[in-house]
Amino acid sequence: MQQVFRYFFYSLTFVSFVMVSCAQAKPEISATSVKMLRVQELNEQFSERLSLFVLFSDEDGNQDFSGIRLLHNASGMEWVLEKENTIVRLRGNDRWIGSSDIAPAGNTLFPEGEYTIIASDLSGNEAVKPILLNRPDFPKLAPVSFSLDGDLWTLERNPDAGEFTENFLFLHNTEPWLVHTWKMPSVQKKSVGDLETFRRDAREAVTIQCYSENKSGTAGVLLRPVEME
Numbered sequence: 648m649q650q651v652f653r654y655f656f657y658s659l660t661f662v663s664f665v666m667v668s669c670a671q672a673k674p675e676i677s678a679t680s681v682k683m684l685r686v687q688e689l690n691e692q693f694s695e696r697l698s699l700f701v702l703f704s705d706e707d708g709n710q711d712f713s714g715i716r717l718l719h720n721a722s723g724m725e726w727v728l729e730k731e732n733t734i735v736r737l738r739g740n741d742r743w744i745g746s747s748d749i750a751p752a753g754n755t756l757f758p759e760g761e762y763t764i765i766a767s768d769l770s771g772n773e774a775v776k777p778i779l780l781n782r783p784d785f786p787k788l789a790p791v792s793f794s795l796d797g798d799l800w801t802l803e804r805n806p807d808a809g810e811f812t813e814n815f816l817f818l819h820n821t822e823p824w825l826v827h828t829w830k831m832p833s834v835q836k837k838s839v840g841d842l843e844t845f846r847r848d849a850r851e852a853v854t855i856q857c858y859s860e861n862k863s864g865t866a867g868v869l870l871r872p873v874e875m876e
Contacts, residue, residue, distance in 0.1 A: 683695070683696075683865065684696040685868045687868075689871055696750060697751075699749055700746075701764060714727065714767055718762060757780065759780055762777070762779070764777075785811075787807065795842075799842075803838075808859070811861050812859075815828055817856040826849040
């Protein structure tokens, strides 16, 4: 009887293993969002960063995600984003995973050319997507200037901003987490307002950060955060 039970147990275990293995779905990258960024440090110098997000899906669920690798095909240079180093952005029903803080090797510049994005699930299954990275024409100066005078703020466009005409104000709390985004009218050369407007929409906000993006949405310039108090 024990031998029959053991045979039944092993058979059931094998069938369960086969069913689980067959149920594991291959992940997919439906779309990518890649932006080259110039980020202003606290010393007001600019450094280059890459924003990379993928529309990642897996039939086994949202939690079946391990990480992302970014490979520069020509040089073999690789950047690895573990799951804990990524963030999730929801746009409607779409769930994008990635990071806006990928730094080039040696804090220099990203090489242009062909890259491969590899997103993996927890079982090691991979989804692959090729991309082409071209460095955009950044303006010599920041596209805008942002300043505070008491509770009054001023945002003024640089005449040499070029295609960087889309301007946003990001409000962060002490974490710092993004708590509110304010889109500025792209036709205005100068905007002036009161901080009380922002406080009504995001009471926990403590800093403001100005972000300018080009018309194609492939590049952006992020100024250093400014304290609201």
